[in-house]
Amino acid sequence: MKLLLVVNPTASSVTARRRVAVEDILAAGHELSVVVTERRDHATELARRAAREGVDVVVVLGGDGTINEAANGLAGSSTALGALPGGSTSVFARTLGFTNDLVVAAKQLTAALDAGSRRRVEMGTANGRRYLFNLGAGFDAEVVGHVEGGSLKSRLGQAAFVYSALVTWLSQEDRTKPHLSVKIAGEETTYGGSFVLCLNTNPYTYLGRRPLNVAPGTGFGTGLAVAVIRDVRLATLSKVMRCAFGDGHDVGRQPGVTLRTEVESVTITGEDPFPHQADGEYLGRVNTLEVGYESDCLDVVTPS
Structure with a gap:
């Protein structure tokens, strides 16, 4: 499976050690590419490009704001969003049922990828x-x-x-x-x-x-x-x-x-x-x- 990991290096729970651990977990059995956000709304651009290029899943290692940006880039496409708890609160990942432990959540995510566990969801909109x-x-x-x-x-x-x-x-x-x-x-x-x-x-x-x-x-x-x-x-x-x-x-x-x-x-x-x-x-x-x-x-x- 072709994965893109979008990393927000300034997110609260993202450290060099955790990032390496997450990358190793995701790379086991999958074709993994990694990109780092550099500015606001960059994750939207990266996710939209990934969808055009046929990436299967965009995994976000960042807070809820970065996950929101990626979701806006993927909406309407067949590329799925994988949310990891990389922020101070990580509401969305926890609401989906992922643990708030980043490394354990990465293992949960790879198990879900291998099982084909995904769903189509609705989103709210506000001024577009x-x-x-x-x-x-x-x-x-x-x-x-x-x-x-x-x-x-x-x-x-x-x-x-x-x-x-x-x-x-x-x-x-x-x-x-x-x-x-x-x-x-x-x-x-x-x-x-x-x-x-x-x-x-x-x-x-x-x-x-x-x-x-x-x-x-x-x-x-x-x-x-x-x-x-x-x-x-x-x-x-x-x-x-x-x-x-x-x-x-x-x-x-x-x-x-x-x-x-x-x-x-x-x-x-x-x-x-x-x-x-x-x-x-x-x-x-x-x-x-x-x-x-x-x-x-x-x-x-x-x-x-």
Whole structure:
């Protein structure tokens, strides 16, 4: 089988020793080529070229942002995506069922390749860009932007997100007023929110080993789950987090939270340009987000 390994050398869990170990595992019984990303969206270019050249599987050794880039390059092709947990959180690989131990996950991946274990999955879309597991607008994306704006992530790992969430929350001038308007397809009501999550899969993310469950039951093939959190008062956020650290079934029952599942599309607009992120990658500020759902989009390798 012809494999291309796309390596993000700056990803949190990528070290020279681990990279060599992964390359050795993948090369056993397969025709392996290795490329290194050099800039933002480079993985999209590399994956798209690999699909044109008939590569069977593009394996990504990097974080969720690099995996997202590769997925955007492979969408619509017959070349499959192999996701390894090379980031600080590695939501997508873990959601698929891979262990968070990079070397063990590489062995799982080769076993899946040998068994032909893969599936065609759906992806979310936001203003034309595809995403694999979550899109966030407002407060959530502002936190991600704060993390990516400095060296916190490389120094603190996942703790950077906790620190940035606190800094971002303290900087909010008005924690009670919703700044976003959300229109869900098929509903007459327009909802107000301080932040919005559009999930293609559950969990929303992980904090250490613990998943944050926002929409249990949401996964590939179910449509999107949309959670609108009206404000960022401490009372609201603490209740949502408490539920999310559990099984997540009560998130949508909390005051100030609107949760819809099996959603095909949603429009998010802001009073002013608002931040957004996709799969943990900060994408800047926009006035409007048109969020959708694309079926039969991407082949992914799954643990056998």
